[in-house]
Amino acid sequence: MRAEVLMYDGIAEMDALLTFDVLARARLLGADVEPVLVTADGRPEVTGCYGTRFGGLARWDASRADALLVAGGWDLDVIEASPLPVLLRTFKEQAGERLLMCGIDSGALLFGAAGLLTGRPATTYRPDMEYLARWAEVVDARIVDDGDLVTSGSGWLAGLDLGLYLVAERLGAPRLAVEIERFIGHDRRGTVWRR
Template sequence: MRIDVLMFDGVAEVDALTTYAVFATARRRGFEVDPHLVTADGATEVVGCYGTTFGGLVPWSPESARVLAVSGGWILEEIERGVIPRQLAEAKAIGGPELVLAGIDSGALFLGAAGLIGGRPATTHRQDLDRLKEWAEVVDARIVDDGDLVTCGSGWFAGTDLAYWLLERELGSPADVVALEQWIGRDRQGTVWRRGLS
């Protein structure tokens, strides 16, 4: 299962790397996952919101990825510019219903601005919940799972919880994910909201 974690200038380092680290650790422990740090425009280097330079990045692959994880960061200027939202809409058009969009923290706002939420249930960083109402039925939960749209709420480690959930949901092996969680040493927090189950 290919998982692309989107990197861009201004990306929140913690959002992207904690999410990626769970998937990369899962791969090392034998899970059938193939995570990548990617860019939409083929850039091999970006600078995060706290000034960290990331190199060795690869182009995303919406035609073959199962999950496209979109981190938060300093994104309001990017939303106003419109480039990343347009790229995300194009990626979803290529990936179709098989491509799961995962909004990490304020990354959900990118998905909303791209027209990819369309009134569906979603969550984001608590300070951005009112802004998210423009595009979503806001649910204040740690993780909101609406099929091919999965979003997570506030906190530096929300992406960790999102990654645990996606591994459990997609691979169908809760016991293995619990063992991974214990090996990483960070217990999950909050609740998972799913349509029809909450």
């Protein structure tokens, strides 16, 4: 699985990097996963919401990506001031049904603004649930799995929860997920909702 973690100016560093870290650890332990930090426009550098600069980023590639992971950040500003939601919709159209879309915490709002959640269940960061309801059927669960859409809404640890869920369920490696849990000192918990 090539898992492209979308980076953009204003991204919540922890959300994106915790998921990336879990998947990178899984790769080191033998899982068939390749996490890659990418940008939509090919810029090699972005700045996170707390001022952290990330460099050496690749351009996303719809022909190669198996999963697109989108973290939250200063989402309302991003939604209102950037072309990112339109680019997300275009990327999904190019990649087709095989692409697994993953919203990390308030990253689900970007999928909503892109028109990718209409009539679908999703979760997000609790303070953003009312906003998410503009587009999606909001489910108050830690993980919501709706086939080609998986969202995680557990707050600051959403990135860990999503990464561990992907390792256990999508990579079919639950024992490896437990090994990573022990290594990082975080146990999965909370409700997983599936259609």
